Amino acid sequence: MSDETxxxxxxxxxxxxxxxxxxxxxxxTSLFKQTMRFLALNLRLLRMxxxxxxxx
Amino acid sequence: xxxxxxxxxxxxGHTAALHLSRMLGKRDLRSGNxxxxxxxxxADWNWIPSNIWVGVGKMEPPQxxxxxxxxxxxxxxxxxxxxxxxxxxxxxxSDDDRPSxxxxxxxxxxxxxxxxxxxxYLINATGPKLRFEATPGLGPDHHSYSVCTASHAAxxxxxxxxxxxxxxxxxxxxxxxxxxxxxxxxxxxxxxxxFNVDHELREAGVREQARLVFLTNEAQLGDFGVDxxxxxHEGFVTHSELWASSLFRERQVEAIVGAHVERVDEGTVHYxxxxxEHHSLDFDFAMLLPPFGGVPxxxxxxDGEDITDQIFAPSGFMKVDADYTPRPYEEWTxxxxxxxxxxxxxxxxxATGIAFAPPHQISRPxxxxxxxxxxxxxxxxxxxxxxxxxxxATTIARKITDGEDAVPLKASMGRLGAACIASSxxxxxxxxxxxxxxxxxxxxxxxxxxGRDLHDTRGEIGLAGHWLKLILHYxxxxxxxxxxxxxxxxx
Numbered sequence: 001m002s003d004e005t006x007x008x009x010x011x012x013x014x015x016x017x018x019x020x021x022x023x024x025x026x027x028x029t030s031l032f033k034q035t036m037r038f039l040a041l042n043l044r045l046l047r048m049x050x051x052x053x054x055x056x
Numbered sequence: 057x058x059x060x061x062x063x064x065x066x067x068x069g070h071t072a073a074l075h076l077s078r079m080l081g082k083r084d085l086r087s088g089n090x091x092x093x094x095x096x097x098x099a100d101w102n103w104i105p106s107n108i109w110v111g112v113g114k115m116e117p118p119q120x121x122x123x124x125x126x127x128x129x130x131x132x133x134x135x136x137x138x139x140x141x142x143x144x145x146x147x148x149x150s151d152d153d154r155p156s157x158x159x160x161x162x163x164x165x166x167x168x169x170x171x172x173x174x175x176x177y178l179i180n181a182t183g184p185k186l187r188f189e190a191t192p193g194l195g196p197d198h199h200s201y202s203v204c205t206a207s208h209a210a211x212x213x214x215x216x217x218x219x220x221x222x223x224x225x226x227x228x229x230x231x232x233x234x235x236x237x238x239x240x241x242x243x244x245x246x247x248x249x250x251f252n253v254d255h256e257l258r259e260a261g262v263r264e265q266a267r268l269v270f271l272t273n274e275a276q277l278g279d280f281g282v283d284x285x286x287x288x289h290e291g292f293v294t295h296s297e298l299w300a301s302s303l304f305r306e307r308q309v310e311a312i313v314g315a316h317v318e319r320v321d322e323g324t325v326h327y328x329x330x331x332x333e334h335h336s337l338d339f340d341f342a343m344l345l346p347p348f349g350g351v352p353x354x355x356x357x358x359d360g361e362d363i364t365d366q367i368f369a370p371s372g373f374m375k376v377d378a379d380y381t382p383r384p385y386e387e388w389t390x391x392x393x394x395x396x397x398x399x400x401x402x403x404x405x406x407a408t409g410i411a412f413a414p415p416h417q418i419s420r421p422x423x424x425x426x427x428x429x430x431x432x433x434x435x436x437x438x439x440x441x442x443x444x445x446x447x448x449a450t451t452i453a454r455k456i457t458d459g460e461d462a463v464p465l466k467a468s469m470g471r472l473g474a475a476c477i478a479s480s481x482x483x484x485x486x487x488x489x490x491x492x493x494x495x496x497x498x499x500x501x502x503x504x505x506x507g508r509d510l511h512d513t514r515g516e517i518g519l520a521g522h523w524l525k526l527i528l529h530y531x532x533x534x535x536x537x538x539x540x541x542x543x544x545x546x547x
Contacts, residue, residue, distance in 0.1 A: 005326070005334045011269075012277070012311040017301040028488060028518035037520035041491060045524075048473035048495050048512050049546040052443055 058090050058456045061157055061175040063140045064351075065096035065124055066104070067438065068409030069181030071445035071547060074538055077131040079453035085132030090456065092132075093173055097139040097162040099123055101536055102206055105438070106529050108245065110209035111343065112252045113217060114481075117206035120533075127538050137163035138171070140182065142354040145367065145402050148172070155404070177452045180374050180407040181445060184348035187237075191346070193320035194236040200320050200342040203249055212343050216253065219341040223262035229340040231257075232325055234271035236344035238316030241433035243272055243280050244492075246345055247300070248478035251490070253343075254307050255480035263308075269337065270304065270311045271344070273430050275330060275422055277301050277311055280476065281432035283419045285494055286506035287513045293506070296492070299515045303490060312337075314422065316430045317344060332425035348410060348433065350374065367399065374407035375400060378415040385420050390470030390500040392416065397448050398464060406451070408444035410436050418498055440472045440497055442547030470498040473512060479525035491521030 027033045060076060062069045073094050080090045100121040109115040128135040138159035147153045154174040161169045186204050188195030196202055201212035219229050233250040235243065250270045257263040270277075278284050278296030285296040304311050314330035325344070326336050350372025355364045368374055378394040392415040399405040407413075414434045421431035447467035454462035473495035481487030492515045499507025506513075535545040 005336050009269075009335060009337055010312055010329055010333070012301075012304075012313055014301050014305040014311070017298065017305045019302060019306055029485075031519075034519040034523070037516065037518055038523050041493075041516075041520050041524055044493055044512055044514065045475055046546070048475070048493060049439075051495060051512070052439075052467070052472040 058176040059174060060092045060177045060452060061173055062094045062179045062181060064181035064183050064411065065094050065101060066181060066183045066409060068441040068445035069094065069179065070101060070536055071442045072179050072181060072449040073133055075446045075449040076453060077133050078543055079449065082132045091134060093134040093136055094128060095136045095138050095140050095159050099137055099163055103529060103533050107203045107206055107209040108248050108252055110206055111203040111212040111249055112256045113213040117210050120206050122537060131538055137161060140353055142356060144356050145405055146358040176404060178405045179448055180411045181409050182351040182411045184410045185351045185372065186346045187349045188346045191237050191317050191320065194344060194346060198320060199322050200236065200344045202345060203343060204345065215341055220260045220262055223265040228265045230267045230269065230338060232269045232271050232337060232339040232342040234344055235273045236317045237347040238273045238428060238430035239433055240273055240345050240347045241281050241435050242345055243274055243432055244476040244478060249343055250309055251307065251478055252480040254309055268309045270309055271315050271327065272313055273315060273432055275314045277304060277313060279419050279432060281419055281435045282494065282497060283499060285492060285508065285513055285515065287515055288510050296515055303517065314430055316428050328424055328426065328428050330422055330424050330430055350411065369413035371413060373413035374411055376407050376412045380415050388416055390498050393468050393470045393498050395466035395468045396451065396464040397444055406448045408448050409441035439474045439547060440469055443467050443472055446547055470496050470500050472497055477521050477525040479522045481522065484523065487522035488517065488519060489521030489525055490517050491524065
């Protein structure tokens, strides 16, 4: 703690954080895989909407 | 006969107006049996989530805006383009002794004129006041940009474009994206804008010359103002901190966490971090969101006494059926959160969306050793905001048709889910998105070990989220225009 302005920029160290593999990165743009994920995402959102409304 | 007044025409207020007009019936509204009056200082409706795309030049403001008047005209709803200034919930003591709202016109050729609008039911859905003034030098009138409104976003896009041009000329630039105060909310929006900027820089072929820094009040990445998310991923139970950090590392976006922006000068942002240290960072472009406060509204009793502090929290948000007893983080429960959004003592006044006063944050509140509060405020936008609007509209419609004793409906954020899709790029093949969903928004550790349902709380990256965000853009604008079958589209 200090009233002085520090010259350093406290950038978060993310060097230990895992990176995706090339396969994972490819899967993010695979039309087949993403079409499946799109359907799954929509179903999940619809389920959330149904549960949210059911809380009334 | 009942008169309903709705303050605000954002996601919550507009949703409430549309559903109320459907429930009360166009015929009754046109014949004057009932009335719905929407008061909003803006003539246009804005699909705010897509302002992010306006902010990087992928969309123009007319693509995220449309005029409200024709939509309301078609539905028999009266639109008053004005700013609400005061409410008198006990009545006025005059001929029409009903409670009322005082408004000052901002358009419709009546700028500056005042009017008193009596009501039987009131929904306060005014949304936030953008408190740029909380941080000296913050905001589009000073030294940073914002994407809170379509015009702010257009200005940000122009400035970003200038920065990219400068880099094309061989210069290096530092771009700072994030939160302009320690108590800001909507970290998800800043996160989305940061990755949109990254995408634009890559598309323009200048990513190597750019230093992109995400400056946030979150104590760790992936907090998003909801205390982070725990979800299943590839057979592991993991935390959104790891998930978000991986994306930052992959896209080479630097991050500064636990930061309270103290001041923004021309080209320099000054901030304090949770360890109490003060820092400065020079920038060529900065998009920093402002903290939110309640829209300034006064409240008076029948004798004209100021009762603002009884109706509103110090933040300016309206008190509702939440438990506002101050408690430490460890004692917070999902039961603290409001269910009916009814103002205490008034069964005809409701506050929804950002306008209601939350009982406390969702993320653990933190202070620096200097006493500076660095704690994300709870998000109350998007899906929950729309559901609150519809829930309160249904409560009011039931009270009108079934009588005052009709039981109010409930929509606690401790039960509602939400989705946050941070999408970048445009087109069906070239975009990408980080899509998160959570159920419930406020963690419930009695029902779920991790606070949330692991089936519905997820995070994933890919084209699918981008497609969903694009579809939601067109779907919600269609719905908000009240077109055929609009009410079948969920909030």
